[in-house]
Amino acid sequence: MNEKELIRHALKARENAYCPYSSFAVGACVECSDGSLFEGCNVENASYGATNCAERTAIFKAVSEGHREITAIAIVGGKKGEEITGFAYPCGVCRQVINEFAKGDAKIIVAKSENDYRVLTLFELLPEAFGPNNLS
Ligand code: THU
Numbered sequence: 732m733n734e735k736e737l738i739r740h741a742l743k744a745r746e747n748a749y750c751p752y753s754s755f756a757v758g759a760c761v762e763c764s765d766g767s768l769f770e771g772c773n774v775e776n777a778s779y780g781a782t783n784c785a786e787r788t789a790i791f792k793a794v795s796e797g798h799r800e801i802t803a804i805a806i807v808g809g810k811k812g813e814e815i816t817g818f819a820y821p822c823g824v825c826r827q828v829i830n831e832f833a834k835g836d837a838k839i840i841v842a843k844s845e846n847d848y849r850v851l852t853l854f855e856l857l858p859e860a861f862g863p864n865n866l867s
Contacts, residue, residue, distance in 0.1 A: 737805035738842040744770035757785035757808035764800035769793040786825040803838040826857040
């Protein structure tokens, strides 16, 4: 799957963002090693702390459907109802959750649009990570 296609899916997922408290709408799409795709959006909560980020929504959907190897994730975020003006990088918790199911060379695509995006690796965003191998 190419980057543009993953971004398109992330933009579609963003339309479902439930963000009445921050008005910051985020969409994500993960690609798994078998090519399957899972979309997710942020889901906020009146308690604030129970909010789930778009990346984790997408990853938990993938894992709960039996997919445990993530090869790429595209992320788009910005003020709800407005044009996206900046790159939305995954928060620290999401980086850690991506690390659980991805290798260091997994692609993290942050995008403003299909034609304006950056591709980084998980290793670049989370060097010296603590992961499953540290426990074996
Ligand atoms: N958010 C995400 O969905 N992903 C991130 O990596 C950063 C933040 C969401 C959480 C919250 O609903 C809103 O953006 C503002 O923080």
